[in-house]
Amino acid sequence: MTDFADLVDGYQRFRTSDWRRQHDRWEKLKVGQEPRVMVIACSDSRVEPAQIFDTLPGEMFVVRNVANLVPPFETGGGYHGVSAAVEFAVTQLKVGEIVVLGHGQCGGCKAALAGTFDKAERGQGGFISDWVHLLDGARESVAKDHADLKSEEAREAMEQAAVRTSIENLRTFPFVRDAEAAGDLEIRGAVFAIDDGILRVMDEDGGFTPAQPRAD
Template structure:
């Protein structure tokens, strides 16, 4: 497994190969970025959007967090990292598309489903509990339909994508741009075991292989 020494070795390979081969592109990127997509993905080490979508530097603006969540729009005091990134991507970079990417075997969704950290204090699971509480209503829907059976985990992972999309639309600048036809939102799900990407049909609420 890669440790910090391995990262430095990887950087040197990149500098001597990838960076050197695309030196002109890197020089252009130093002047600014103009990505055409924002991807909201999970922090999980197995789910790197740049690898899954085979993109180059400068092509996608990425936000990653536990369970690929977007919190709803709110103006309470605090540090709203996802909201700030979303605001920057949409109102400043003016990305025309947003993708919410869920994935198989998501630990955040498992925590939301089991509520294993529900009584934990910050530093012992409390931060995780507070964050995945964004999925509390989705959890009730999943349990009502699937109980704690085999399909519950994947159903929760699908729900996480749908909840984030719904929360995206609570930001005033999102529906304004959707209605104007300048912004599109997509839901996707990556199955780690078989490498299949599933896309959300918002009309039916179902995911199907791309």
């Protein structure tokens, strides 16, 4: 099982390969980052955007949290980690795309659907419960269409609904709406299904279809 010593082994590999060999790329990165894409993904260890998308250092500005959620725009106080990251990406880095990446077998979506931690205290699931309340609307919409919330179909519908929810919430941020309206920003959704390893991309109607290879 991987532990910190293994991570340090991995760092030694990074040192003598990517760091040393990609000298020109790192020389540019030392000066500053200029990613064109922001990715909002789940913390799940199986859904590492750099692995699923096979990217290089410098290519994606990445937020990861339980269930790839974006809270809605709020003017009140408190710590708004995702909002800060979105503000940084859109207004400072001026990324051209935001990708919300959901995934199959998502523990957060499952907990939201089942209400697993609904009355749990903090330290026993209470934080998770509060966080996935962001998916209350998604849950309702899934419940309308699926009698059995424990079915595979309901779970998949919930994972897609979570992506749509985060995208809707992104659009509650005035600066996001402005950038989109100005044609400076595109928002995309996708779900990586762990079951079959397929990435499904959201179309304009909010449906999801398997990603296709680029035509040559």
